[in-house]
Amino acid sequence: MIELRHLRYFVAVAEEGHLTRAAGRLGIQQPPLSQQIQALEREVGAPLFLRHSRGVALTDAGQTLLPRARAILGDVDGALEAARRTARGQMGRLAVGFTSSAAFHPLVASLVRMLRQSAPEIVLSLEEGNTQDLIAALRANRLDTAFVRSPVGQPEDLVIEPLLSEAMVLALPDRHPLATPGRRKPPVIALRDLAGETFVLYRRPSGPGLYDEIIAACRAAGFSPHVGQEAPRMVSTLSLVAAGMGVSIIPESMARLAGDGIAYARLDGAIRLEAPLYLARRKAPETGALSRLIDYVRAWRPAPAS
Amino acid sequence: MIELRHLRYFVAVAEEGHLTRAAGRLGIQQPPLSQQIQALEREVGAPLFLRHSRGVALTDAGQTLLPRARAILGDVDGALEAARRTARGQMGRLAVGFTSSAAFHPLVASLVRMLRQSAPEIVLSLEEGNTQDLIAALRANRLDTAFVRSPVGQPEDLVIEPLLSEAMVLALPDRHPLATPGRRKPPVIALRDLAGETFVLYRRPSGPGLYDEIIAACRAAGFSPHVGQEAPRMVSTLSLVAAGMGVSIIPESMARLAGDGIAYARLDGAIRLEAPLYLARRKAPETGALSRLIDYVRAWRPAPAS
DNA sequence: ATCAGAGATATTCTATATATATGGAAAATC
DNA sequence: GATTTTCCATATATATAGAATATCTCTGAT
Numbered sequence: 096m097i098e099l100r101h102l103r104y105f106v107a108v109a110e111e112g113h114l115t116r117a118a119g120r121l122g123i124q125q126p127p128l129s130q131q132i133q134a135l136e137r138e139v140g141a142p143l144f145l146r147h148s149r150g151v152a153l154t155d156a157g158q159t160l161l162p163r164a165r166a167i168l169g170d171v172d173g174a175l176e177a178a179r180r181t182a183r184g185q186m187g188r189l190a191v192g193f194t195s196s197a198a199f200h201p202l203v204a205s206l207v208r209m210l211r212q213s214a215p216e217i218v219l220s221l222e223e224g225n226t227q228d229l230i231a232a233l234r235a236n237r238l239d240t241a242f243v244r245s246p247v248g249q250p251e252d253l254v255i256e257p258l259l260s261e262a263m264v265l266a267l268p269d270r271h272p273l274a275t276p277g278r279r280k281p282p283v284i285a286l287r288d289l290a291g292e293t294f295v296l297y298r299r300p301s302g303p304g305l306y307d308e309i310i311a312a313c314r315a316a317g318f319s320p321h322v323g324q325e326a327p328r329m330v331s332t333l334s335l336v337a338a339g340m341g342v343s344i345i346p347e348s349m350a351r352l353a354g355d356g357i358a359y360a361r362l363d364g365a366i367r368l369e370a371p372l373y374l375a376r377r378k379a380p381e382t383g384a385l386s387r388l389i390d391y392v393r394a395w396r397p398a399p400a401s
Numbered sequence: 402m403i404e405l406r407h408l409r410y411f412v413a414v415a416e417e418g419h420l421t422r423a424a425g426r427l428g429i430q431q432p433p434l435s436q437q438i439q440a441l442e443r444e445v446g447a448p449l450f451l452r453h454s455r456g457v458a459l460t461d462a463g464q465t466l467l468p469r470a471r472a473i474l475g476d477v478d479g480a481l482e483a484a485r486r487t488a489r490g491q492m493g494r495l496a497v498g499f500t501s502s503a504a505f506h507p508l509v510a511s512l513v514r515m516l517r518q519s520a521p522e523i524v525l526s527l528e529e530g531n532t533q534d535l536i537a538a539l540r541a542n543r544l545d546t547a548f549v550r551s552p553v554g555q556p557e558d559l560v561i562e563p564l565l566s567e568a569m570v571l572a573l574p575d576r577h578p579l580a581t582p583g584r585r586k587p588p589v590i591a592l593r594d595l596a597g598e599t600f601v602l603y604r605r606p607s608g609p610g611l612y613d614e615i616i617a618a619c620r621a622a623g624f625s626p627h628v629g630q631e632a633p634r635m636v637s638t639l640s641l642v643a644a645g646m647g648v649s650i651i652p653e654s655m656a657r658l659a660g661d662g663i664a665y666a667r668l669d670g671a672i673r674l675e676a677p678l679y680l681a682r683r684k685a686p687e688t689g690a691l692s693r694l695i696d697y698v699r700a701w702r703p704a705p706a707s
Numbered sequence: 708a709t710c711a712g713a714g715a716t717a718t719t720c721t722a723t724a725t726a727t728a729t730g731g732a733a734a735a736t737c
Numbered sequence: 738g739a740t741t742t743t744c745c746a747t748a749t750a751t752a753t754a755g756a757a758t759a760t761c762t763c764t765g766a767t
């Protein structure tokens with residue numbers, strides 16, 4: 096059975112044109128080199144070298160083999176190096192999911208930028224979906240990790256790691272009496288001032304979420320909010336707000352969506368409304384690219400507002 | 402040092418997802434397989450498999466390596482096969498030279514056709530030149546073999562093998578009194594009838610050749626030919642004949658050059674004029690493609706005239 | 708709790724790649 | 738032309754390391 100050793104020896108002999116010199120270069124003695132070359136020739140079924148009295152020369156068959164042998168040896172090195180790079184997280188594929196509201200978080204944008212820059216050999220595939228779909232995709236191995244907004248409990252097979260928490264802000268139509276355009280800093284509005292407003296809220300299909308927190312905060316502020324419309328995705332609530340259907344409470348990072356017709360205000364209330372961001376992943380050992388991602392998002396801090 | 406064995410084992414394990422089964426497929430026991438996989442992982446510097454209780458699964462690094470390992474194993478087979486084909490003369494490069502007069506011989510055309518058809522992987526390079534240049538190119542390894550018309554002695558390092566001999570014919574301007582157009586078969590002319598003609602002959606730079614044979618034949622026919630012009634290449638004589646500068650005597654195979662203004666006639670004389678065709682090559686062992694060529698030209702017989 | 712299945716480990720064995728010594732053929736040198 | 742040198746091949750010995758056997762450990766299932 097042919098081994099790489101045979102090819103290494105063959106290339107050395109072809110390059111030196113000399114068995115003894117090639118043996119020296121290879122750090123072995125000449126007789127074993129003779130034998131290994133003979134073994135290779137036996138495997139090929141034809142001589143690869145013409146033995147002259149002052150050395151050896153390639154036959155036609157040898158000339159055909161030489162470039163191929165070189166390429167193979169190079170490919171082997173390349174393959175091992177690729178595997179190493181993959182293990183180090185500099186290469187490979189990474190499928191990342193995120194809920195619609197996480198898509199606008201600077202952490203995600205910053206992550207993508209970092210990966211493109213420092214590990215361009217990672218093929219990154221991004222997928223947006225609701226939390227349930229993302230979790231299912233994780234379990235089905237279609238995703239390696241996902242940014243989600245609700246903890247989804249702590250399933251046995253998954254790790255849901257809290258990354259950060261950001262304030263929630265009020266989104267309201269820009270022609271709303273509470274909106275104060277022209278000011279640089281967004282106004283601060285007390286939650287109880289929203290008692291008479293109609294709310295447009297995102298509601299998770301199941302389980303606790305931001306929806307319940309908002310209701311609880313309003314109750315703590317002394318009123319029960321009137322929810323005029325529920326939206327299936329958090330982004331949709333903004334469209335509804337822009338259309339004047341009511342006000343909404345959204346994570347701060349979504350406020351950079353300076354869509355036409357929307358104004359934002361900071362909130363003040365008995366319960367501080369916070370939107371958490373979690374990273375979900377399988378409990379399986381972290382692979383290279385993934386652990387790179389995890390290291391990055393754990394260390395990430397928002398850039399100071401410019 | 403990594404060997405192909407490691408890659409073979411790796412691919413088998415990756416495909417089976419199971420060390421014991423893979424070992425069975427490879428015809429070895431499970432423990433050595435474990436060890437070889439571990440050795441490969443040590444070489445890569447990272448695990449390639451995740452060990453589960455029901456088998457093993459590829460890590461990211463393993464997934465990166467798998468297609469490359471498969472490709473390498475395929476390339477090795479391909480390289481050996483290419484070397485074998487080269488040795489068998491089905492592949493490789495073959496540089497063939499021929500003198501201008503041999504270029505028109507049907508043997509050469511037939512040879513090229515045969516090679517293109519039955520061994521398309523042979524890169525054939527054809528080179529025309531005078532005998533001296535061809536012999537020099539042969540010695541300098543720029544040619545593998547050459548068709549020449551004169552024996553050039555029998556140098557120590559070369560083999561000059563006679564292939565065949567063909568009759569020589571008379572080439573004369575088509576408006577010459579001896580030319581009889583309209584007849585299908587070329588007329589037969591006695592050499593002595595050319596006593597008053599002017600001859601245009603090809604003359605080798607040095608050594609004996611057709612030139613001397615022609616002179617001798619004329620002498621045997623009872624006259625000393627009047628050579629009006631000598632041409633550096635045999636093809637040029639035909640142009641001169643067409644221009645009416647005289648008559649020439651050329652190998653039969655060149656008569657298929659039905660150039661305008663030339664008529665051909667068969668010759669009859671005391672000395673039968675023959676033009677030999679030789680194959681010259683180095684004395685070195687015949688390589689695959691070359692021995693294929695040699696076998697072919699040795700066996701070649703002219704196709705019956707159609 | 709026990710058992711079965713799968714991979715890892717330890718030890719022994721064996722195949723084989725390598726080393727040493729030697730031979731033989733062809734140039735090169737005297 | 739004899740001798741020396743050079744270089745590859747062969748023969749035998751040795752050491753390495755890959756493979757076999759037996760055993761262990763871990764995990765999940767019954």
